[in-house]
Amino acid sequence: MKILLTGAAGFIGMHTALVLLARGDEVVGVDNLNDYYEVALKDARLARLLSHPKFRFIKLDLADRAATAELFAAEKFEGVIHLAAQAGVRYSIINPQAYLDANLQGFLNILEGCRRNPVQHLVYASSSSVYGGNAHMPFSEGHNVDHPVSLYAATKKANELMAHTYSHLYGIPTTGLRFFTVYGPWGRPDMAPFLFARAILAGKPIDVFNHGKMLRDFTYIDDIVEGVVRVLDKPATPNPEYTALQPDPATGTAPYRIFNIGNNQPTPLMEFIAAMEESLGITAQKNFLPMQPGDVPATAADTDRLDAWVGFKPNTPIRQGVSQFVSWYRDYYAV
Numbered sequence: 001m002k003i004l005l006t007g008a009a010g011f012i013g014m015h016t017a018l019v020l021l022a023r024g025d026e027v028v029g030v031d032n033l034n035d036y037y038e039v040a041l042k043d044a045r046l047a048r049l050l051s052h053p054k055f056r057f058i059k060l061d062l063a064d065r066a067a068t069a070e071l072f073a074a075e076k077f078e079g080v081i082h083l084a085a086q087a088g089v090r091y092s093i094i095n096p097q098a099y100l101d102a103n104l105q106g107f108l109n110i111l112e113g114c115r116r117n118p119v120q121h122l123v124y125a126s127s128s129s130v131y132g133g134n135a136h137m138p139f140s141e142g143h144n145v146d147h148p149v150s151l152y153a154a155t156k157k158a159n160e161l162m163a164h165t166y167s168h169l170y171g172i173p174t175t176g177l178r179f180f181t182v183y184g185p186w187g188r189p190d191m192a193p194f195l196f197a198r199a200i201l202a203g204k205p206i207d208v209f210n211h212g213k214m215l216r217d218f219t220y221i222d223d224i225v226e227g228v229v230r231v232l233d234k235p236a237t238p239n240p241e242y243t244a245l246q247p248d249p250a251t252g253t254a255p256y257r258i259f260n261i262g263n264n265q266p267t268p269l270m271e272f273i274a275a276m277e278e279s280l281g282i283t284a285q286k287n288f289l290p291m292q293p294g295d296v297p298a299t300a301a302d303t304d305r306l307d308a309w310v311g312f313k314p315n316t317p318i319r320q321g322v323s324q325f326v327s328w329y330r331d332y333y334a335v
Contacts, residue, residue: 001120002026003232004077006062006110007084009033011188012125012179014045015225016081017055023229026054028075031084032061036091036098037189044332045186062106072113079232082110082124085155088190089129089294092152103155104162111166119172121235123228126160126176128217128262128299129153138217138266138300141178141250141258150294160258167254173235174255177228180262180301184221184321185328192269193322196276196284197329205285206273212288214269215298217262220321223314227261230310250305262301263314275319279326 003020007013008029017027029049033042049055062068062084086092086102107124114122131139133147148154163174183193199206239251250258277283291297307313329335 001078002028002075004028004030004071004075004080006030006080006082008049008057009042009046010083011045011186012182012221012224012228013083014048014186015184015221016083016228017049019225019229021049021052021054024054027056028077029055029057030060030062030071031057033059036086036088041186041189062109063101065105065109065112068109068113069116072117076117078120080110080114080119080122081228081232082107082122085125087152087188089150089152090292091190092150092155093294096151099151099155103152104158107159107162111162111172114172115166115170121232122163122172122174123232124159124163124174124176126178126258127153127156128178128180128260128301129296130157130160130178131299132296137298138264138302139260140302141260141305142248145249149296152294164252164254164256167236167256168252171255173237175231175236175257175259177231178258178260178262178301179224180217180219180260180299182219182221182224184325187221187325192272193276193325194329196273197280197326200276200280200282200284201335205287208269208273208286208288209295210291210297212270212286213297215266215300216269216272217264217266217299217301218272218318218321219261219263219301219314220316220324223263223316224261226312227259227306227310227314230312231259231306234310257309259306259309260301260303261306261314262299262303263316264301264303265318266298266300267318272318272322275322276326278319279323
């Protein structure tokens with residue numbers, strides 16, 4: 001297929017592009033290369049893609065309505081994987097406007113592009129953060145997600161609602177994927193694995209929030225990409241069993257689906273840190289702190305629906321994933 005991949009210079013975007021290109025798809029990558037974190041890392045990711053004959057890169061801010069409309073009109077994509085977003089729960093407390101521009105206006109422009117230039121399937125990134133204050137574990141797509149605890153989470157919930165509207169009104173097949181704590185080589189510097197590795201190797205203490213009493217469904221990048229590509233290949237369809245008397249939040253009478261992509265093996269934060277210490281061969285100094293605003297104590301993904309839809313469940317063990325991340329980190333930063 002000819003695929004638009006937004007956020008191509010991002011962590012998940014680069015890995016997804018490599019898999020699509022390896023199987024023969026034509027990929028048009030878009031990214032605005034903003035400086036939320038080090039642009040050099042984004043450039044390095046992009047460099048891995050630019051040598052491929054079936055990859056083209058366009059620097060573009062998706063919040064630019066006219067430019068995004070021109071892109072869709074010119075390229076006539078068959079599929080869209082929308083991963084571009086302003087990421088980060090805590091940053092959404094500091095700079096909320098960035099989330100409205102990127103996550104709401106940008107997504108609306110993507111939906112409009114798909115409406116005016118019909119595509120076979122729009123797959124977009126949602127987040128486990130939409131579950132917010134929900135304490136019922138594991139998180140299921142059938143659960144209520146009306147209590148976000150950060151603006152980032154609220155924008156991701158809004159994306160799901162916007163996608164449903166366009167699926168309902170215009171018949172656009174849309175699938176939202178709720179990612180759970182993605183980690184691995186080429187990851188984001190604002191995420192825990194990066195922060196831990198950098199501090200430990202520098203001999204500095206790591207910040208351990210909620211005094212270490214955290215549970216996370218850490219999901220290895222290769223599993224995330226496998227899920228994304230499998231879902232792309234199976235466009236959303238209406239749910240023939242849907243009833244408005246007992247509505248299922250993750251399906252409907254429109255070609256609309258929502259799936260969790262998580263490791264389905266929630267890991268205590270202290271166990272993750274132990275795996276990091278083991279891979280680095282260094283015991284971390286730990287600075288135990290209270291919970292941060294906008295955070296939640298636990299996440300856990302029910303992935304039965306994903307498995308039923310595409311026959312796949314993430315399953316990379318934590319120690320294996322952490323070891324591969326540490327190996328990449330040491331090599332990339334020469335430490």
